[in-house]
Amino acid sequence: MAVLFALGVALAVQGYMHHLAGIANDSVPAGGSAGTVPDAVSHGGPVVDARGGAVRTVGPEHQTLALTFDDGPDPVWTPQILDVLRKHHVHATFFVVGSAAIDHPDLVRSILADGHEIGVHTLTHADLGSAPAWRQQLEVQGAQRAIAGITGRAATLLRPPYSSENDAVGDGTWSVMRTAADQGYLTVLTSKDSEDWQRPGVATIQRNLAPSGPQGQVLLMHDGGGDRDQTVAALDSALTKFTDQGFRVTTVGDAVGITSMRDASVGERISGIALVWGIRLSDFVITAISWALVAAGAVTVIRAVLVVGFAARHRRAARRSQSAGRSRRRVDVPVRHEITETVSVIVPAYNESAGIEAAVRSIVASTHPVEIIVVDDGSTDRTAEIVEALSLPGVTLIRKENGGKPSALNAGLAAASHDLVVMVDGDTVFEPETVHALIQPFANPQVGAISGNTKVANRGGILGAWQHIEYVVGFNLDRRLFDVAECMPTVPGAIGAFRRDALLRVGGVSDDTLAEDTDLTMSLCRDGWRVVYQDDARAWTEAPESLEALWKQRYRWCYGTLQAMWKHRGAVVQGGAAGKLGRRGLGYLLVLQVLLPLFAPVVDVFAIYGLIFLDPVRIGMLWLVFLVVQFLMAAYAFRLDNERLRPLWTLPLQQFVYRQLMYLVVIQSVVTAVAGVHLRWHRMERYGSLRVPPARIQA
Numbered sequence: 001m002a003v004l005f006a007l008g009v010a011l012a013v014q015g016y017m018h019h020l021a022g023i024a025n026d027s028v029p030a031g032g033s034a035g036t037v038p039d040a041v042s043h044g045g046p047v048v049d050a051r052g053g054a055v056r057t058v059g060p061e062h063q064t065l066a067l068t069f070d071d072g073p074d075p076v077w078t079p080q081i082l083d084v085l086r087k088h089h090v091h092a093t094f095f096v097v098g099s100a101a102i103d104h105p106d107l108v109r110s111i112l113a114d115g116h117e118i119g120v121h122t123l124t125h126a127d128l129g130s131a132p133a134w135r136q137q138l139e140v141q142g143a144q145r146a147i148a149g150i151t152g153r154a155a156t157l158l159r160p161p162y163s164s165e166n167d168a169v170g171d172g173t174w175s176v177m178r179t180a181a182d183q184g185y186l187t188v189l190t191s192k193d194s195e196d197w198q199r200p201g202v203a204t205i206q207r208n209l210a211p212s213g214p215q216g217q218v219l220l221m222h223d224g225g226g227d228r229d230q231t232v233a234a235l236d237s238a239l240t241k242f243t244d245q246g247f248r249v250t251t252v253g254d255a256v257g258i259t260s261m262r263d264a265s266v267g268e269r270i271s272g273i274a275l276v277w278g279i280r281l282s283d284f285v286i287t288a289i290s291w292a293l294v295a296a297g298a299v300t301v302i303r304a305v306l307v308v309g310f311a312a313r314h315r316r317a318a319r320r321s322q323s324a325g326r327s328r329r330r331v332d333v334p335v336r337h338e339i340t341e342t343v344s345v346i347v348p349a350y351n352e353s354a355g356i357e358a359a360v361r362s363i364v365a366s367t368h369p370v371e372i373i374v375v376d377d378g379s380t381d382r383t384a385e386i387v388e389a390l391s392l393p394g395v396t397l398i399r400k401e402n403g404g405k406p407s408a409l410n411a412g413l414a415a416a417s418h419d420l421v422v423m424v425d426g427d428t429v430f431e432p433e434t435v436h437a438l439i440q441p442f443a444n445p446q447v448g449a450i451s452g453n454t455k456v457a458n459r460g461g462i463l464g465a466w467q468h469i470e471y472v473v474g475f476n477l478d479r480r481l482f483d484v485a486e487c488m489p490t491v492p493g494a495i496g497a498f499r500r501d502a503l504l505r506v507g508g509v510s511d512d513t514l515a516e517d518t519d520l521t522m523s524l525c526r527d528g529w530r531v532v533y534q535d536d537a538r539a540w541t542e543a544p545e546s547l548e549a550l551w552k553q554r555y556r557w558c559y560g561t562l563q564a565m566w567k568h569r570g571a572v573v574q575g576g577a578a579g580k581l582g583r584r585g586l587g588y589l590l591v592l593q594v595l596l597p598l599f600a601p602v603v604d605v606f607a608i609y610g611l612i613f614l615d616p617v618r619i620g621m622l623w624l625v626f627l628v629v630q631f632l633m634a635a636y637a638f639r640l641d642n643e644r645l646r647p648l649w650t651l652p653l654q655q656f657v658y659r660q661l662m663y664l665v666v667i668q669s670v671v672t673a674v675a676g677v678h679l680r681w682h683r684m685e686r687y688g689s690l691r692v693p694p695a696r697i698q699a
Helices: 002-019 077-088 098-103 105-113 133-151 171-182 202-209 229-244 252-256 266-323 356-364 383-390 405-415 434-443 461-485 500-505 516-526 547-567 569-573 576-613 616-640 646-654 658-675
Strands: 047-049 056-058 064-072 093-096 117-120 153-155 186-188 217-222 248-250 261-263 343-349 370-377 395-400 420-423 428-430 447-456 496-499 530-541
Touching (some): 064 252, 077 229, 093 098, 093 105, 098 105, 105 133, 117 153, 133 153, 133 171, 133 266, 202 217, 202 229, 266 461, 343 356, 343 383, 356 383, 370 383, 370 405, 395 405, 405 420, 405 500, 434 447, 434 496, 434 530, 447 461, 447 516, 461 530, 461 547, 461 576, 461 616, 461 646, 496 500, 516 569, 547 569, 547 658, 646 658
Parallel strands (some): 093 117, 343 370, 343 420, 447 530
Antiparallel strands (some): 153 261, 447 496
């Protein structure tokens, strides 16, 4: 949360500094009352002193021109203007915009080094006359602090943006001038506006600047805010003419006989330096995030292309296998014969009274011969009694003290009579054909484990629909990619088949992590076994029906996966099957399931920033494109799984609630893992929604 808060502050600063105002059109806002503006201001000189409550105005002496520039500094035009001023040995006053000064501090220092003076032109070129009081204060004092932080000097001259000659001052601008006067500022208006911001041509700019008599003038030009090539050309010619006409061109302070700058106090310097570096830091953060967003977008697109492409390849291979009269397997792993031998099915159970009967009955109804071993892991409910009361043939009940799921699985493994073992959670039901379909890849002796296709049974309601989408898209679509890439990281506890001797070779099921299924799968891969995915072997499981239950389940999954990834990190430098797991599987999990989710809240915060400060239409279109990509990928995954598309209507809502929940789960898991906190097992609440499927279930 601290990181997101800091990011929010950086985005707010960036948005305020660069997007709430802008240096471009410098025309004076039309209309507005001037009823409170004193005649001394409306008809007086261009330099207005309202300090102490009295209003005094003054202008340059005869034959004196105070040359001023607004809206800079600009990295292109300010240096050219400084060159022209040096050429003519002329000094001028530069009213700088604080944000531009922070972006180009060397130019500000060069202005002072050349003997010019600096005035305040607000922090972001905001229209002070229409701004609330808090923003007026922020704009003026922010620019002053920027100047102090860069130069160590403080300015006493202020020119509000969009101001012009005295008779154009309205009530809003006059209110700003009085407030600024209370803070010690003199307001500098203009008596000759070059209107160079309109780019009317060099000749027109020169005519606009030309004095109509010997009276002193304050000349307004611009060194920033746009293309100023006409300004540079007109300035060079105008300065030559002014000299020929006997005019003295100088700064505002010199023209009216005042000291316009002073040394900043220690407090002003410290606060100024803090402001400058704070804004620079926010700029750096936003730049880094912008590039990271590009990278994240690229990764997201690449992931979509990869999973869809590999899923299509997986499907084509399965179709070729079917047409050849074989089970659905990859074409490069040939099936030599149909597997018909009896399978040991292990069901670990702890307080599974709500669904254990449905689970056991569904396995008993299998079309494939099975031995069922239910391991009651010290349940405190009626789980064991329910299984015992069923008195179903081929079902063995083992009672043991509570030791956790890995110990229950190992107990079942020790009691298993057959070489092929299927493990299934106590909240899961099989279709009659599931076991037979699941074990067929074992015809290839290189295959050590097989992942089945887990389906959400209680998919009613919006939370159920979101999890249904996640299972079909986020889990099973990825498993097709892992199968083809030979780097399957997880055989889910809900449905997985194993060679018994492969399990014994890796020491059985470990309790080192909270994701024993992921840990076991990675151990098998590192031992050289192939782990594959069988999409037509379906298991139906209960999903959490509350956000709290979902949080606990995914927190355990994510934390356990991180544990398993760390435990098996050595696979990255290994060869063979282990290397494929390490460099492909672990790399995929690290980028897609850890780093990208960690960065995702930043994307959401940045999207809000874009809606407020940037172009909301463009941001909305980008989000729509992202949603369309997500929808198309989900639709393809649903088609592969023979699912109806109706639940996909919840996909847009999933982006606002469910996705953020999953991100927070990852963040909390990473923080917990880094902190070294031991996480206890979170058992999911059972709802008793499972039913024994009479035949293959079609959605």
